[in-house]
Amino acid sequence: MRLIVAIATLVLSLPSLAAAQNTTNFPSIGKIDRFDSDLDKLVDKDARIEVLCGGFDWAEGPVWVPVKDSKFGGHILFSDIPRNVVVKWQEGDGASIFMKPSGYTGVADYGREPGCNGLALDAKGRLVSCEHGDRRISLLTKGGGKVTLADRWNGKRFNSPNDLAIRSNGDIFFTDPIYGLPQRQDDPMREIDFCGVYRLQQDGTVTVQCKEISRPNGIAFSPDHKTLYVANSDGGDPVWRAFSVQADGNLGAPRAFFDASKEERIPRGGGDGMKVDMHGNVFATGPGGVLVLNSKGKLLGRITTGERIANVGWGNDGSVLYLTSDMYLCRIQTKTKGAGF
Numbered sequence: 001m002r003l004i005v006a007i008a009t010l011v012l013s014l015p016s017l018a019a020a021q022n023t024t025n026f027p028s029i030g031k032i033d034r035f036d037s038d039l040d041k042l043v044d045k046d047a048r049i050e051v052l053c054g055g056f057d058w059a060e061g062p063v064w065v066p067v068k069d070s071k072f073g074g075h076i077l078f079s080d081i082p083r084n085v086v087v088k089w090q091e092g093d094g095a096s097i098f099m100k101p102s103g104y105t106g107v108a109d110y111g112r113e114p115g116c117n118g119l120a121l122d123a124k125g126r127l128v129s130c131e132h133g134d135r136r137i138s139l140l141t142k143g144g145g146k147v148t149l150a151d152r153w154n155g156k157r158f159n160s161p162n163d164l165a166i167r168s169n170g171d172i173f174f175t176d177p178i179y180g181l182p183q184r185q186d187d188p189m190r191e192i193d194f195c196g197v198y199r200l201q202q203d204g205t206v207t208v209q210c211k212e213i214s215r216p217n218g219i220a221f222s223p224d225h226k227t228l229y230v231a232n233s234d235g236g237d238p239v240w241r242a243f244s245v246q247a248d249g250n251l252g253a254p255r256a257f258f259d260a261s262k263e264e265r266i267p268r269g270g271g272d273g274m275k276v277d278m279h280g281n282v283f284a285t286g287p288g289g290v291l292v293l294n295s296k297g298k299l300l301g302r303i304t305t306g307e308r309i310a311n312v313g314w315g316n317d318g319s320v321l322y323l324t325s326d327m328y329l330c331r332i333q334t335k336t337k338g339a340g341f
Contacts, residue, residue, distance in 0.1 A: 026050035029330070033304065034301045035300060036298065036301065041335060051328050056327050057082035060273070061117055062315075064322070071091075073317070075088055078329060079117055082113055085115060086102045086116065104131070104133020105134055113160075114133035115132060117162050118130040127140040136149070136158065137161055137164065156191040159180070159192055159195060172199075173209070173219060176198060196210060197219070210251065223277075223278055223280055227242050232270050233271060235270045238287070239256050240286075241254040242297075260287055270286070274312065278318075282297075290312055307327070
């Protein structure tokens with residue numbers, strides 16, 4: 001059962017995303033499950049999950065774009081994958097279409113999830129996208145055009161790049177499951193027979209870093225960029241793994257960071273997107289909401305909207321966590337800050 005937001009101006013109907021919205025009196029939904037007292041250091045007991053806008057098919061990949069001259073310091077961009085758009089949400093203005101098409105530029109139908117998925121900013125503030133339909137990692141240039149950073153490994157096209165994390169040296173690590181292919185694992189266009197974790201270096205070199213995770217999905221670095229976390233969205237193996245980054249920039253052997261199958265307080269299920277705070281705590285979307293894990297992989301609590309949550313992103317001064325939750329864009333004020341802020 002989907003949650004119903006009573007304030008009609010918050011409910012959007014694409015393509016008319018420019019509809020007026022109430023941006024000063026947001027409704028709140030969901031709850032916060034507190035499993036450990038350490039969560040109180042990160043999320044206040046009175047914190048609310050605010051609904052900013054809704055009406056999307058499947059919202060993903062929120063990223064904060066700082067703008068110096070903006071009254072509010074910047075805006076949020078996020079993907080609506082089925083509708084092949086990137087949406088911009090600006091405090092005081094609401095939601096509008098930022099980019100369409102976002103992940104598929106062909107002329108034929110391309111299944112249920114043609115658009116882009118994970119989004120990130122590089123060191124120059126440029127938007128880097130994981131594109132399902134065009135099966136590539138792309139860069140949005142200052143002039144508004146796109147450049148393909150990578151679309152294949154060993155001459156074979158990727159499945160459907162899903163999420164990415166950019167290391168301090170500029171290397172892009174990304175996951176490549178099969179969710180964006182029209183027929184997924186059985187798609188006749190599929191050229192790579194595994195779902196990989198890849199490293200894209202600035203000279204264009206692409207190397208596979210891991211083939212053993214059945215459905216690699218969310219991906220994020222620790223604050224010192226010496227550890228890379230990767231979520232598996234396969235409910236049969238609901239394990240978040242941690243990889244040490246070696247001196248040459250490649251990944252070492254993985255270790256289990258968090259295993260949802262061994263935690264009785266949450267349903268068994270795989271993970272999606274995640275982000276890390278400045279102290280190394282991991283905010284990982286998983287069974288029932290956003291799982292809050294400390295740097296040792298201990299479950300502290302869960303932020304839940306009542307809907308599935310695909311991804312999260314830090315914004316504003318770094319203390320606001322934005323959530324793409326099924327048809328909604330939400331946010332919650334925290335007592336910490338995202339890594340890099």
